[in-house]
Amino acid sequence: MSTEKLPTRSENYSEWYNQVIQRAEMADYAPVRGCMVVRPYGWALWENIQQALDRRFKETGHVNAAFPLFIPMSFLEKEKEHVEGFSPELAIVTIGGGEKLEEPLVVRPTSETIIGYMYSKWIKSYRDLPVLINQWGNVVRWEMRTRLFLRTLEFYWQEGHTAHSSADEAAEETMRMLNVYADFAINEAAVPVLPGRKSEAEKFAGASASFSIEAMMGDTRALQAGTSHFLGQNFAKAFDIQFLDQNNQLEYCYTTSWGLSTRFIGAIIMTHGDDQGLVLPPRLAPIQVVIVPIFRTDEEQSRIMPVAEQVSRQLAAFRVKLDARSEVTPGFKFNDWEMRGVPLRIEIGPKDVDNGVVTAARRNQPGKAGKSTLPMGDLAAQVAVILDEIQAAMLAKATRFRDEHIHPADDYASLTQIVQGGWAYAFWCGSADCEARVKEDTKATTRCIPLDQREESGRCVVCGQPARSRVFFARAY
RNA sequence: CGGGGUGUAGCGCAGUUGGCAGCGCACCGCGUUUGGGACGCGGGGGUCGGCGGUUCAAGUCCGCCCACCCCGACCA
Numbered sequence: 001m002s003t004e005k006l007p008t009r010s011e012n013y014s015e016w017y018n019q020v021i022q023r024a025e026m027a028d029y030a031p032v033r034g035c036m037v038v039r040p041y042g043w044a045l046w047e048n049i050q051q052a053l054d055r056r057f058k059e060t061g062h063v064n065a066a067f068p069l070f071i072p073m074s075f076l077e078k079e080k081e082h083v084e085g086f087s088p089e090l091a092i093v094t095i096g097g098g099e100k101l102e103e104p105l106v107v108r109p110t111s112e113t114i115i116g117y118m119y120s121k122w123i124k125s126y127r128d129l130p131v132l133i134n135q136w137g138n139v140v141r142w143e144m145r146t147r148l149f150l151r152t153l154e155f156y157w158q159e160g161h162t163a164h165s166s167a168d169e170a171a172e173e174t175m176r177m178l179n180v181y182a183d184f185a186i187n188e189a190a191v192p193v194l195p196g197r198k199s200e201a202e203k204f205a206g207a208s209a210s211f212s213i214e215a216m217m218g219d220t221r222a223l224q225a226g227t228s229h230f231l232g233q234n235f236a237k238a239f240d241i242q243f244l245d246q247n248n249q250l251e252y253c254y255t256t257s258w259g260l261s262t263r264f265i266g267a268i269i270m271t272h273g274d275d276q277g278l279v280l281p282p283r284l285a286p287i288q289v290v291i292v293p294i295f296r297t298d299e300e301q302s303r304i305m306p307v308a309e310q311v312s313r314q315l316a317a318f319r320v321k322l323d324a325r326s327e328v329t330p331g332f333k334f335n336d337w338e339m340r341g342v343p344l345r346i347e348i349g350p351k352d353v354d355n356g357v358v359t360a361a362r363r364n365q366p367g368k369a370g371k372s373t374l375p376m377g378d379l380a381a382q383v384a385v386i387l388d389e390i391q392a393a394m395l396a397k398a399t400r401f402r403d404e405h406i407h408p409a410d411d412y413a414s415l416t417q418i419v420q421g422g423w424a425y426a427f428w429c430g431s432a433d434c435e436a437r438v439k440e441d442t443k444a445t446t447r448c449i450p451l452d453q454r455e456e457s458g459r460c461v462v463c464g465q466p467a468r469s470r471v472f473f474a475r476a477y
Numbered sequence: 478c479g480g481g482g483u484g485u486a487g488c489g490c491a492g493u494u495g496g497c498a499g500c501g502c503a504c505c506g507c508g509u510u511u512g513g514g515a516c517g518c519g520g521g522g523g524u525c526g527g528c529g530g531u532u533c534a535a536g537u538c539c540g541c542c543c544a545c546c547c548c549g550a551c552c553a
Contacts, residue, residue, distance in 0.1 A: 004502080033545070088551065143552055151552065224553065261553050294512050331513040349512055359512085
């Protein structure tokens with residue numbers, strides 16, 4: 001544990017990001033380039049994310065299953081756009097048990113193909129539909145440039161794969177899960193995402209339409225934080241997922257897929273973190289309350305520790321940690337837990353005990369502003385209120401930051417200006433050429449076409465042709 | 478794959494003209510400390526990225542190789 005200060009976010013955002021992850025013990029670099037080890041503290045956060053999502057998946061009728069890591073190479077080749085999109089980043093196994101394999105095996109970059117294959121075996125009748133399966137697992141994509149959580153060769157995620165009897169029902173599922181992601185992001189992670197449709201250039205390889213939730217990071221860059229795809233009949237045709245309908249007609253299914261990965265941890269870090277380190281939303285934080293006892297002498301210790309232990313028991317309904325380490329000072333602990341983003345710290349020292357109070361320090365309000373004294377009685381109720389307030393304040397702050405950095409762009413000059421330090425919201429005709437030109441000139445890409453935009457029409461900010469909707473342009477991770 | 482850079486203790490680095498491999502942090506022990514990143518004393522830890530060459534002598538000079546990082550193309 002280093003005692004040096006973090007680099008500030010304004011000094012060097014990316015160095016701040018790398019260091020805060022390692023110093024908070026969220027993750028570390030693995031011996032293989034581009035791979036990471038998710039450490040217990042980071043994994044505990046992921047488990048809370050999993051629980052919050054899994055509950056929502058179950059509530060919307062989905063069940064979990066597990067499909068294999070290895071996929072026959074030929075499966076990926078069955079869907080043209082899919083193989084074109086993924087082939088550059090595949091890890092392929094050619095030898096097994098010392099023997100060269102008949103057919104190379106791909107380490108799954110995503111599981112549409114193998115799940116499609118299985119669905120073709122399982123689905124025969126309209127009575128078998130819909131199939132609503134999710135899996136929690138890991139996938140491998142051989143990326144060129146990697147960053148902890150944001151882009152690693154192997155990452156953990158969930159991928160939902162559903163099959164339906166009609167396009168409408170599949171489209172409805174696609175939107176339902178997009179909304180599940182948005183609800184999770186906003187209400188559990190306090191990350192105010194914007195849901196929308198991806199452009200043709202940005203959509204998933206093999207999808208008819210892709211949708212995403214887009215989040216703004218603390219440096220104003222965009223991060224795609226979750227995706228939901230309407231796959232039409234593309235994969236059903238590639239894998240013969242057919243069923244007999246009520247009229248004894250053989251039809252292809254309509255399928256969807258949707259995923260959210262450990263990248264979301266990066267979204268949480270970069271949405272809420274400050275120059276002291278992580279700031280974790282109470283609903284997902286592995287530790288919600290840390291208790292730091294403060295004493296100088298043995299006499300004080302024997303007076304304080306029982307109180308600290310009693311407070312810890314009072315707060316048993318929360319994820320609470322009593323930091324009883326004797327080898328570091330309270331000041332060190334304050335900084336340590338702030339680095340780790342624990343939402344609420346309770347300090348208990350001789351002065352507090354004398355006055356029948358504890359001192360509470362809110363992580364989202366660093367320094368004296370976030371400190372208050374709480375009377376000892378009914379601490380659990382007080383803490384519950386404070387954690388809710390922190391959760392709400394974090395969402396409000398992140399939403400304000402986001403809205404302050406999104407600007408409408410009515411001409412090309414202002415577009416290029418805006419994307420240097422924010423998102424531009426501009427009319428776009430939908431052409432890939434216009435999109436490509438913006439990318440070449442500014443490195444900004446289209447993030448998504450928001451779903452809830454008001455009816456209006458205008459002219460494309462790039463070419464001036466008529467445009468029916470606006471899109472977010474932003475530099476993205 | 479193109480351009481640039483770096484490899485010396487767990488991490489960050491210094492190492493002069495080729496001459497006993499060092500510093501800070503971290504780690505271990507003892508003591509004093511503890512309300513915002515404590516201090517003293519003592520200690521452990523090295524295939525100097527690898528292979529080869531020059532030399533009495535190579536972390537240092539030469540050659541080849543490898544790995545990693547940064548900037549591009551690619552990207553949940």
